[in-house]
Amino acid sequence: MFDVKLVVQVKLLPTPEQAEALEATLHQLNQAANQVSQLAFHTRTFQIFGLRRRVYGELKAAGLGAQQAQHVIKKVVDAYTTLRGLIRNGRLTGGRRRQATSKPIAFRAEAAHPFDDRCLSWLHDARTVSIWTVRGRVKNIAFTGSPTQLKTLAAYRRGESDLLLRDGVWYLLATCEIPQALLNAEPVGWIGVDRGIVNLATTSDGINYSGEKLTRYRRRMARVRAELQARGTKSARRKLKRRAKRERRFAAHTNHVIANEIVADAQRTGRGIAVEELAGIRDRVRLWPSQRATLSSWPFHQLGEFLAYKAHRAGVAFVHVDPAYTSQMCPNRWCGHTGRGNRPSRDSFRCGSCGFAGPADHIAALNVSRRASTVWAFVNMPNEPAVESGLNASRAGQPDRTARRKPRASALGR
Structure with a gap:
């Protein structure tokens, strides 16, 4: 019996100062991802260990924490892996394929970015989160969601959560692993x-x-x-x-x-x-x-x-x-x-x-x-x-x- 993975989306309610710190963080992380993507494209280095040897020190020197530097590198590697998969499966062909492979993958300034438990802490009773930013640790960011979502989040959240800015609204997308119920192998109809x-x-x-x-x-x-x-x-x-x-x-x-x-x-x-x-x-x-x-x-x-x-x-x-x-x-x-x-x-x-x-x-x-x-x-x-x-x-x-x-x-x- 395997766990079922679901993504629970909750809405963040940051103050203007907190929102400014979050926005600056996303911009800097995605700017770093663009720089790593250009290096990976021009040197044809698409493996995580090879890319880490080339850019990890530079990312640390630019002010990123150890975990965020790792996440930036993995984000770039995953993007190129996805691109190769689309080409291999025949879902990217002709002119679209030539366009996609002729230049480095670019990340939008407000593209989602993953945070693990070392960079993001959930306080379910207070319904707040604490998150690493380029301006220091920002605490007491309120979040909200439906009662079912919040219950699932508190009981089954595992692994990373993605910070996302969509149409001016901040969200956190958390992965939850929900135990699968025992299969009814003999249905009555x-x-x-x-x-x-x-x-x-x-x-x-x-x-x-x-x-x-x-x-x-x-x-x-x-x-x-x-x-x-x-x-x-x-x-x-x-x-x-x-x-x-x-x-x-x-x-x-x-x-x-x-x-x-x-x-x-x-x-x-x-x-x-x-x-x-x-x-x-x-x-x-x-x-x-x-x-x-x-x-x-x-x-x-x-x-x-x-x-x-x-x-x-x-x-x-x-x-x-x-x-x-x-x-x-x-x-x-x-x-x-x-x-x-x-x-x-x-x-x-x-x-x-x-x-x-x-x-x-x-x-x-x-x-x-x-x-x-x-x-x-x-x-x-x-x-x-x-x-x-x-x-x-x-x-x-x-x-x-x-x-x-x-x-x-x-x-x-x-």
């Missing part, structure tokens, strides 16, 4: 979750989590974004960045609420959670031009990730299943008829063989739920290698689909 656009999620219990509110919000943001882009001024670009962050936070909050409710229901009833494997969905579907922007920005993957980590933390079984034909297959155990004709419209399902009918999203969730039992049996089969993500196992007994055509975009809004 499965909650199938069908993800879509019109309905963000529909469960096999028939519960719909409508995406109407999020859709309206994103359409309004799209209109505002178009107006700001038309202006083209620096002020407009700053507002665009702030609004993009706000939109991401709104979508993430919506997904958190949905995931929390589904996981709580599964934990209460002793069931597992099954979702469709939607990796590569943007490459598998044919889209109308008007649908491309909606699909490319829709947080399918984020909701799946939230469900996965919350389920693991709660000890709830979680699997991915093959998404093929979930919205076209009759869930009746004695039928199983599959065909496009079973979907007379986007929202409805009616089996052309046995007449079984219902909302299309609910039908898809039922099929996801029923495939989960097969996946779980294969994954936990003794003396057999586990099947990655359960995807291949879920295809056991399914018809050969090597020559099937791509599903139409209409299936995305199930």
Whole structure:
């Protein structure tokens, strides 16, 4: 059983003098990181020990403490490691790759910086922190957060915390290691979750989590974004960045609420959670031009990730299943008829063989739920290698689909 790592964000409430010291500290640390990055780039020194031999003494002479000098070096090494990983995984190609590798990595003056327990002390009873700065140790910086966050922080915080300045507000991002609950290896059933656009999620219990509110919000943001882009001024670009962050936070909050409710229901009833494997969905579907922007920005993957980590933390079984034909297959155990004709419209399902009918999203969730039992049996089969993500196992007994055509975009809004 492994601990689940979560990041808890708390808001700092510094006085003007404290905020000035924090800002000066971030600026000096990131300036030092830029100097180290330039040296690493020009000397091709990207290993932590080699870089430490070159710059540690200079960083100490510049007024940084021993721990902060180490953190600056590690920050630079980690940045170049991440860059190499993006290139190796094919996520940075063409002109973007040439641009990224043609110059040293640069750090913004207010970029986040890590502090360990030697540089940052938490006083949970007083709800204050004491932190090292370039102007000396600054004590009694107040912080606040939700009751759940503060409770988690006090009980499970481990390792470093990142100091962050965002839109004029100071935050600390602390890593917490929460013990994972004992896994329920024998769930009494499965909650199938069908993800879509019109309905963000529909469960096999028939519960719909409508995406109407999020859709309206994103359409309004799209209109505002178009107006700001038309202006083209620096002020407009700053507002665009702030609004993009706000939109991401709104979508993430919506997904958190949905995931929390589904996981709580599964934990209460002793069931597992099954979702469709939607990796590569943007490459598998044919889209109308008007649908491309909606699909490319829709947080399918984020909701799946939230469900996965919350389920693991709660000890709830979680699997991915093959998404093929979930919205076209009759869930009746004695039928199983599959065909496009079973979907007379986007929202409805009616089996052309046995007449079984219902909302299309609910039908898809039922099929996801029923495939989960097969996946779980294969994954936990003794003396057999586990099947990655359960995807291949879920295809056991399914018809050969090597020559099937791509599903139409209409299936995305199930």
